[in-house]
Each structure stands twice: as structure tokens, then as C-alpha cells.
Amino acid sequence: MNNKTQFIFMSEGLFEHLTETEAYIFSFVAYFACDVSKGRTFKRTTASLCKNLGYSSNTVRCAIESLIKKSFIVKVTPPARERKNLKYNYIEEVSHHLKIGSHEYAVKFSDWLSIMLEQLRKGTSKEFYKSNTAEVSFFKVYVSALQARSNKENWKRNQSRHLHKALALHGYLFNRGYWSEKHYNSYFSRSVSFLSAVFQWSPNTIRRLINTLKSLGLIKYKIDDRRILFNKVYMVEKLRQGYMKLVSRLSPVYNENTSPRSDSKLTTPMLKRPGPNASPEEHAVFLAQMKASRRV
Structure with missing residues (x-):
């Protein structure tokens, strides 16, 4: 069974604010951090981000720090819990606990992603978008294509x-x-x-x-x-x-x-550029010839 993420949602406006690495990390984080059932908190380890997105651990950590500086995400302190299970308690401690930050586009992206996912789960997305204009247009990026099938890959x-x-x-x-x-x-x-x-x-x-x-x-x-x-x-x-x-x-x-036929000889006509004292009409004719020969 493959428990890795198959795709993430990105938007056109995301790249106006983030690099491609930051966009991948933020899109992955936002998918979980916009979910009410998950407490609107992203809780995954660096290793999980690496396996799902095909990045190195250093790249992931640097991108998270950069996103925090840009106010796209914020770190939160996990609630204190009793140590009932050592294994899962350890995973809880090493996981990143992140929420959506205060940046205007980050909030808009998260809100509309939450709306879209909710409508898809209800099966009412067609009816919803007929009467509501989306402010953020999403597209899927299939990160499964970047995931390694083995540790040696x-x-x-x-x-x-x-x-x-x-x-x-x-x-x-x-x-x-x-x-x-x-x-x-x-x-x-x-x-x-x-x-x-x-x-x-x-x-x-x-x-x-x-x-x-x-x-x-x-x-x-x-x-x-x-x-x-x-x-x-x-x-x-x-x-x-x-x-x-x-x-x-x-x-x-x-x-x-x-x-063009392989046995034919292609000849490109020589175009003579008008002189410095040429009229505007002569320059216009020369420009039309350049466009016709696909030189501009």
C-alpha cells in the first residue's frame, strides 16, 4: 500500500510570492493546515516532506524557515501530552507543527483550498462554483512522479x-x-x-x-x-x-x-535596412518584410 501523497494543489498566484521550492512546501503544508478536522495544524516530520516531495532534508528546513520569514506559515507549540506510547510520542516531538501565517495571499490560498476540498467531499462543487466565483484557481501537481521508489534511487x-x-x-x-x-x-x-x-x-x-x-x-x-x-x-x-x-x-x-523538401535548397532573401534618412513608410515596409520572414 502506497501511503505517500499523490498530488498537491498549486495556484498561478503562488509564484508571485514564492520560489518553486517554497511553493511545493507551502502547498503541501496548506493541504493539512486548512483542514478543520486536523485542527488546522500541519504535523509532519522533515523525513515525511522529503519522501513526498522529493527534496533533501536541508532543502526542506531552509524552505520552512524562509516561509516563516515571509509570514506564509507560523510555528506553533504542540500541547503537552502524557507519555503513553514512546514511539508515537517521539514522532510527535520531532514533527513540525505549523499553521497558515498572516500573509494576505497565504490566507486567501488556504481559505479557498479549504472551500474547494469541502465542496469536493460533499460532491457539490459544480453547483457551488456556478453561483460563486473562485478567487484562487488551483491545479494539481503530481508529486508522485518525483518520489523515489527505493532509498538507493x-x-x-x-x-x-x-x-x-x-x-x-x-x-x-x-x-x-x-x-x-x-x-x-x-x-x-x-x-x-x-x-x-x-x-x-x-x-x-x-x-x-x-x-x-x-x-x-x-x-x-x-x-x-x-x-x-x-x-x-x-x-x-x-x-x-x-x-x-x-x-x-x-x-x-x-x-x-x-x-520543406529535403532535396530543395532554401534561399533566404537579403533584406536591406533603410538608411538613417529614410522615411517612416520605408521603415514600415522593412518591418513588414522582417515579420514576413519571421526574423522578429
């Missing part, structure tokens, strides 16, 4: 951070793909600049992540002008196998009717 070539980012991006794209298919759309589009703004990562990082997901067979896409058309996003099962290399250039995918 280590990260390859220090790939942890890149693959954690890749999995978060996959969760976002998988959620968009689900809603796209539900509304009978064959694809959905996003630009690199848009994804860069959502996750607060550089455009080159976004391109590398997309190429990594493509090389792992998790997405299919093609380039249309400055947009990326995602045709298919597949469910992820395992991500710890790593990647061969990082690629910062997105390769356009051509249709059969527009793809």
Missing part, C-alpha cells in the same frame, strides 16, 4: 530543481489541457512571455522546461507565430529518470503541406 546529475519546475509547469498545462478538451478544443495556446509572467521564471527557463517535457514524451506542441499551441498534455507517472540535456530553443513543428 538518487537524483541524476543534480537535476532536482529543474525537474521540480518542470512538474509544476506540467501540472498547469495538464489542467489547461483538461479544460480545453472538455470544451471540445483541439489545442490551447500560451506564449513564452505569458508563462514566464505566471511562474516568475525567465523565458529561457520556460523554453528549457517545455523542451524537457517534450523530450520526456509528456507534451506535444507546435509553434504558431509567437504562441505555443499545445495539442496534447499527457499524465505524468515518473520524472526521476532525468533528462539528457537542457535546450533553450523551441523547435517549430511544420505541417506536411508546409514542411
